[in-house]
Amino acid sequence: MENYQIDSLDREILKALQADARQSYLDIARQLDVSGGTIHQRVNRMRAAGIITGSKITVDAKRLGHGVTVLLGLHLTNAKAMSKVLAKLETFPEVLEAYYTTGGFSLILKIAVRSIEDYHQFLIRKLQAIDEVQSTESFICMDQPINRDIEI
Numbered sequence: 001m002e003n004y005q006i007d008s009l010d011r012e013i014l015k016a017l018q019a020d021a022r023q024s025y026l027d028i029a030r031q032l033d034v035s036g037g038t039i040h041q042r043v044n045r046m047r048a049a050g051i052i053t054g055s056k057i058t059v060d061a062k063r064l065g066h067g068v069t070v071l072l073g074l075h076l077t078n079a080k081a082m083s084k085v086l087a088k089l090e091t092f093p094e095v096l097e098a099y100y101t102t103g104g105f106s107l108i109l110k111i112a113v114r115s116i117e118d119y120h121q122f123l124i125r126k127l128q129a130i131d132e133v134q135s136t137e138s139f140i141c142m143d144q145p146i147n148r149d150i151e152i
Contacts, residue, residue, distance in 0.1 A: 004049035009034065013042055014052075014152045021055040066112040068119055069141040073105035074133055081132035082106065088130050094122050105137070116140075 006014070009032065016028045025039040032039070046052045061069070076085055082100070089095050089109065097110040113119045119138075127133060 004045060004051065006046070006051065009038075010042055010046060010051075011152050013039060014046070017043075017052070017055070018149055018152060061112050065114050068113045068115060069144075070111040070113070070119055071139040071141065072109040072111055072127075073137040073139070074107040074109065075104075075135045076106040077132050077134050079106075085130055085132050092122070092126055094118075094126075 012032050013028060016023065016031060024036075025043065026036040029036040029039045043052060061067075074085070076082065085107070086098065089098055089107075094111050094113050095109050096112050099108045100106070101108050111119065111122065113122060119140075123136070123138075127136065
């Protein structure tokens with residue numbers, strides 16, 4: 001179902017789920033004036049097509065004590081090192097996201113830690129232990145003035 005083309009009803013379903021993924025199919029059906037079965041069927045089709053890949057809650061990292069977010073650019077020794085480095089990064093809970101990029105860095109990571117000291121320890125004990133990481137550049141995030149999902 002790779003070539004599934006969404007229509008206006010699918011878009012409205014996605015918008016409703018994006019606003020609150022916890023709402024029931026029946027609630028969405030009432031909002032859109034269709035049957036609950038229609039919503040269920042459409043959601044299942046979009047899941048099968050890979051359009052909907054899951055549902056999750058959003059957690060405020062700062063309220064959980066992770067007050068420092070860092071974007072970290074990595075230069076690797078060579079392109080062949082990518083899979084080995086990613087496998088190691090996957091084991092570090094501080095690494096929330098990793099992006100394979102063009103431009104000045106091989107990878108850009110999003111890191112969440114409790115403090116600058118914790119970040120320092122992460123760099124020394126974990127990241128610098130990966131031989132394939134040639135160099136890094138850190139960007140400590142002061143604020144996140146824009147945070148949104150894609151527009152449907």
